[in-house]
Amino acid sequence: MVNYKDLGLVNTREMFAKAIKGGYAIPAFNFNNMEQLQAIVQAAVETKSPVILQVSKGARNYANQTLLRYMAEGAVEFAKELGCAHPEIVLHLDHGDSFELCKSCVDMGFSSVMIDGSHLPYDENVALTKKVVEYAHKYDVTVEGELGVLAGVEDEVCAEHHTYTKPEEVVDFVTKTGCDSLAISIGTSHGAYKFKPEQCTVDPKTGRLVPPPLAFDVLDGVMKELPGFPIVLHGSSSVPQEYVEMINQYGGKLDAAIGIPEDELRKAAKSAVCKINIDSDSRLAMTAAIRKVFAEKPAEFDPRKYLGPARDEMKKLYMHKIINVLGSNDKLSC
Ligand SMILES: O=C(CO)COP(=O)(O)O
Numbered sequence: 441m442v443n444y445k446d447l448g449l450v451n452t453r454e455m456f457a458k459a460i461k462g463g464y465a466i467p468a469f470n471f472n473n474m475e476q477l478q479a480i481v482q483a484a485v486e487t488k489s490p491v492i493l494q495v496s497k498g499a500r501n502y503a504n505q506t507l508l509r510y511m512a513e514g515a516v517e518f519a520k521e522l523g524c525a526h527p528e529i530v531l532h533l534d535h536g537d538s539f540e541l542c543k544s545c546v547d548m549g550f551s552s553v554m555i556d557g558s559h560l561p562y563d564e565n566v567a568l569t570k571k572v573v574e575y576a577h578k579y580d581v582t583v584e585g586e587l588g589v590l591a592g593v594e595d596e597v598c599a600e601h602h603t604y605t606k607p608e609e610v611v612d613f614v615t616k617t618g619c620d621s622l623a624i625s626i627g628t629s630h631g632a633y634k635f636k637p638e639q640c641t642v643d644p645k646t647g648r649l650v651p652p653p654l655a656f657d658v659l660d661g662v663m664k665e666l667p668g669f670p671i672v673l674h675g676s677s678s679v680p681q682e683y684v685e686m687i688n689q690y691g692g693k694l695d696a697a698i699g700i701p702e703d704e705l706r707k708a709a710k711s712a713v714c715k716i717n718i719d720s721d722s723r724l725a726m727t728a729a730i731r732k733v734f735a736e737k738p739a740e741f742d743p744r745k746y747l748g749p750a751r752d753e754m755k756k757l758y759m760h761k762i763i764n765v766l767g768s769n770d771k772l773s774c
């Protein structure tokens with residue numbers, strides 16, 4: 441049993457309270473490998489931003505949960521070496537799907553866990569979330585629950601349509617479970633194909649596709665029911681078209697990849713939305729940079745020569761999100 445406090449990590453409680461008050465959102469970036477983690481920490485330190493490091497089930501299968509935990513512990517020391525004496529780093533389980541998984545993360549030093557019972561019948565979601573909260577709170581680990589279902593593939597379940605969160609359920613859910621934050625469904629979804637082209641209009645200036653707006657009325661309804669309660673948005677990559685074009689230019693094939701416009705995320709970040717999840721954009725930045733090196737320097741075979749540029753591109757992306765979209769920069773004294 442390791443407690444996250446001994447690893448220099450923090451939970452989300454104060455972080456979220458400050459973010460809601462300050463009208464910004466904390467970036468929750470997924471990581472699966474060293475280069476992503478380095479880029480996240482470098483970006484957070486350079487912008488003086490708190491940050492949430494997210495580990496998904498896929499990441500655990502790919503990189504091993506224990507190794508990722510030690511990497512996150514190393515991230516705290518790395519941030520200090522980079523000049524931030526008091527970094528605020530959360531190690532969070534993304535889309536936990538069982539009590540046992542959440543418990544094992546709490547026991548190995550995660551400071552925050554998500555229990556995603558959103559695909560279960562309401563009462564089962566309540567019971568499972570409550571059980572995780574009761575365990576996690578014993579160790580001061582914060583818990584994210586979820587109500588409403590995102591369209592697309594989520595937690596190995598595929599939903600064709602969004603089921604928006606019902607504002608009339610949120611007070612009951614939060615009261616019964618005791619969760620610390622709530623992920624909601626308002627039209628975002630996971631991955632790089634969030635909208636079909638036929639759902640979009642065309643911007644006459646750029647010729648690019650503009651997706652339908654998020655259901656801000658649902659978010660407003662939730663905030664009215666739960667004033668000041670921390671809300672989380674999953675599936676919030678914006679799928680920068682520069683990266684899609686770069687990938688396609690250098691031999692990739694991404695057709696009609698469309699994300700959430702950054703203006704909508706900016707608007708959400710100013711509200712009670714205090715955690716915004718971004719994974720796909722980092723994958724796109726990494727892939728674009730690697731493809732460029734492969735295309736331009738076909739004789740290169742030292743991984744550092746393409747993973748290095750990929751790391752730089754991801755860092756640029758993370759800094760952009762922090763400074764220009766979420767507004768979480770300059771929140772640490774360091
Ligand atoms: O929600 C996410 C992780 O939980 C990531 O969403 P994206 O696929 O939009 O990056």
Ligand SMILES: O=C[C@H](O)COP(=O)(O)O
Binds near residue numbers: 470496497535630720
């Ligand atoms: O929720 C989805 C995250 O982007 C994690 O994705 P993953 O399961 O492929 O690691």
Ligand SMILES: [Zn+2]
Binds near residue numbers: 558559
């Ligand atoms: Zn879910």
Ligand SMILES: [Zn+2]
Binds near residue numbers: 717
């Ligand atoms: Zn998610």
